[in-house]
Amino acid sequence: MPFMDLIKKAIFEEEPRAQQPANPAPAPAAGRAPQPASASKYVPMTGRDNQFYARLAKQTDLSAVPELAKIEQYAAPLAPVITDKSLRYKAALATAQSQGGLTKDAILKGFDTLLKLLDSSASTFNKQTDEVGKTEVEAKIGQISDMNEAIQQKQKEITDLQQQVKSMQAQAEVSRAKLQEAKGNFAAALERRRVEIQQQRKEFETILE
Structure with missing residues (x-):
């Protein structure tokens, strides 16, 4: 899987649950030459770095460099015979040097090539x-900034509306007070005129006797 896909997967997918370690692989049958050691054998892969490590291990496998692949080719058949790793690879180098012209310097340069591949990755x-x-x-930070600006604009609109509400409440109180005053004035005028009419009635009643 390309790095781009792994990166997006690391961002969008939830952290996977830790898995139980797999059962150890059975020992190779007697007489069968073991396969060349893979780079993934040296570093345990745990957690989300599994996929990144697997990608790097594949890109920088010993088989990616001809000199390293060749020394592994000569060393693998010797594993059942020479168990000591140092002696086995020295014997493999001697054979590879005599048959294929492989040198220690070429092998070490092969590892330098792997490091360059790693740097390139x-x-x-x-x-x-x-x-x-x-x-x-x-992009999301930009969207967040836009949303914050929208929130500020809405908050300003809310503040303006709140000010309008306060102003209208004050106006309503003034109108209520004036209305009460008008009711009081009308009641006083009504009573005054009622008294006047009653007095005039009595006056005319006396005049017309």
Whole structure:
């Protein structure tokens, strides 16, 4: 899986649950030459770095460099006979040197080549994480900024509405007070006029006797 897919998977997928360690592989049958050791054998893969490590291990496997693949080719058949790793690889180098011209310097340069491949993978990974950062992080930060501005605008609108509510409440109180005053004035005028009419009635009643 390309680094870009692994990066996006690491961002969007939930952290996987820890798995139980697998049962150890059975020992190879007697007389059968073991396969060349894979780089993944040296570092246990646990957690989310599994997929990144598997990708790096595949890109920098010993088989990726002809000189390293060749020394493994000569060393593998000797494993059942020479159990000591140092002696086994020295014997393999002697055979490879006499038959194929392989040298110690070429083998060490092969590991330098693997390190360069690893650095190249790191450069590719960093470039792709920058790209994902622009699309998945910086873009979201921009959206967050836009939403914050929208929130501030809404808050301003709410503040303006609250001010309008306070102003209208004050106006309503003034109108209520004036209405009460008008009711009081009308009641007083009504009573005054009632008294006047009653007095005039009595006056006319006396005049017309």
